[in-house]
Amino acid sequence: MKLGSIILFFAVCSFTAYYIYEPIPEDIDERWKLMLTDCFFRSLSHLADLSEFLGLMDYMGVMYLITLIENVTPESDKHVEVTVETFDGVEVLLYQPKQQGGDAELRRAVIYLHGGGWCLGSSRMGPYDLLVRRMVTELDAVVVSVEYRLAPPHHFPVPYEDVYRVVKHFLQEGVLAQYSVDPGRIAVSGDSAGGNLAAAVSQQLQKEPGQQIKLKAQALIYPVLQALDLNTPSYQQNRDMPILPRTLMVRFWSQYFTSNQAFFRAMMTNTHNSPESSSLLKFVNWSIFLPEKYHGKYNYSAPVVVQGAREDVGMDGLSRSLSDPRASPLLVPDTDLHSLPKAYIITCEYDVLRDDGLMYATRLQAAGVEVTLEHYEAGFHGGIMFTVWPTDFLIAHRMTDNYIKWLEENL
Ligand SMILES: *[C@@H]1O[C@H](CO)[C@@H](O)[C@H](O)[C@H]1NC(C)=O
Numbered sequence: 023m024k025l026g027s028i029i030l031f032f033a034v035c036s037f038t039a040y041y042i043y044e045p046i047p048e049d050i051d052e053r054w055k056l057m058l059t060d061c062f063f064r065s066l067s068h069l070a071d072l073s074e075f076l077g078l079m080d081y082m083g084v085m086y087l088i089t090l091i092e093n094v095t096p097e098s099d100k101h102v103e104v105t106v107e108t109f110d111g112v113e114v115l116l117y118q119p120k121q122q123g124g125d126a127e128l129r130r131a132v133i134y135l136h137g138g139g140w141c142l143g144s145s146r147m148g149p150y151d152l153l154v155r156r157m158v159t160e161l162d163a164v165v166v167s168v169e170y171r172l173a174p175p176h177h178f179p180v181p182y183e184d185v186y187r188v189v190k191h192f193l194q195e196g197v198l199a200q201y202s203v204d205p206g207r208i209a210v211s212g213d214s215a216g217g218n219l220a221a222a223v224s225q226q227l228q229k230e231p232g233q234q235i236k237l238k239a240q241a242l243i244y245p246v247l248q249a250l251d252l253n254t255p256s257y258q259q260n261r262d263m264p265i266l267p268r269t270l271m272v273r274f275w276s277q278y279f280t281s282n283q284a285f286f287r288a289m290m291t292n293t294h295n296s297p298e299s300s301s302l303l304k305f306v307n308w309s310i311f312l313p314e315k316y317h318g319k320y321n322y323s324a325p326v327v328v329q330g331a332r333e334d335v336g337m338d339g340l341s342r343s344l345s346d347p348r349a350s351p352l353l354v355p356d357t358d359l360h361s362l363p364k365a366y367i368i369t370c371e372y373d374v375l376r377d378d379g380l381m382y383a384t385r386l387q388a389a390g391v392e393v394t395l396e397h398y399e400a401g402f403h404g405g406i407m408f409t410v411w412p413t414d415f416l417i418a419h420r421m422t423d424n425y426i427k428w429l430e431e432n433l
Pocket residue numbers: 303304305307309310322324
């Protein structure tokens with residue numbers, strides 16, 4: 023039944039694909055599969071728009087179905103013990119290697135933050151469950167997968183604060199001892215919006231007075247890192263690219279901050295900056311931080327700054343959020359970067375967020391942080407999630423292998 027409906031769905035999609043054909047770059051592998059996968063996301067997005075228009079359910083409510091479809095009940099197996107815990111009031115899935123005959127050795131640990139634009143996703147989604155299990159078995163690591171609260175019911179800073187509370191709670195001697203974790207071998211990691219949260223907590227933690235236990239590494243998978251300039255070359259080049267078209271990313275950003283549609287429209291035209299945020303545009307200036315080869319045919323022009331009161335978009339609290347490095351980790355001066363833990367950053371050529379990751383890599387390197395940048399020339403956003411039939415892609419396996427290898431060697 024489930025298989026039948028999936029096949030039927032793909033058949034309908036392949037038919038529809040002729041009509042909504044978006045050219046997918048030649049060098050992407052498995053193009054047809056990607057086109058069909060994208061067709062699913064596009065159809066759902068149209069349905070969500072329609073549903074919101076008719077007042078049935080709001081856009082994100084419909085999109086959340088993807089999460090629900092992919093959710094599994096994480097269960098312990100032969101190698102991994104999975105439990106649901108609450109860390110300082112926040113739910114987490116805790117994955118631990120099963121003991122092998124009284125080994126007293128301390129383990130490494132990864133705090134993992136799922137993606138989904140702060141509005142979608144769950145640590146319970148099948149692809150995350152699989153990814154995390156591989157980390158546990160191949161790295162002999164304890165993994166804390168955080169079920170932070172989501173926007174739009176919970177706007178910024180709630181998702182961030184949930185994650186921060188978990189990290190603070192976990193990085194206590196007593197807690198680490200309870201799970202046999204080595205305090206010197208802990209990483210924070212996440213994909214997309216999860217990469218945003220991982221970068222943000224890494225920065226904030228180093229400012230925490232009296233924080234004894236530090237992170238050893240941060241592994242950021244095609245992270246979102248800034249909300250000030252939504253017209254970087256990658257935003258322009260990949261405006262209609264599968265999985266994460268620009269409109270959807272802008273929607274995620276605006277919903278992270280507010281449900282005000284006027285703000286979404288301002289972000290769409292890149293005219294959402296206020297005089298307050300404009301002083302920070304220098305930190306996201308791609309003409310400086312983006313290696314020349316990624317400039318492409320695009321010329322730099324700074325986002326338009328609208329002067330005066332922006333009551334139309336309720337700018338008051340928003341301009342504070344826009345300028346907040348806990349939302350946009352790129353917005354900090356170099357002095358806040360140099361003591362950060364070493365970083366692994368994945369970027370994909372066909373991703374609106376490519377330049378966020380590349381600019382952060384440049385800035386971290388310039389500040390003296392050890393950075394491993396892995397750029398996938400034929401990669402697309404969300405790639406690492408596509409490990410499960412029928413939307414399984416070779417690139418997902420390649421990304422996962424490389425990611426785990428880096429953790430193996432660096433954590
Ligand atoms: C960005 O950098 C260019 C130089 O490459 C400079 O002309 C421009 O003023 C900068 N803009 C901002 C907003 O920092």
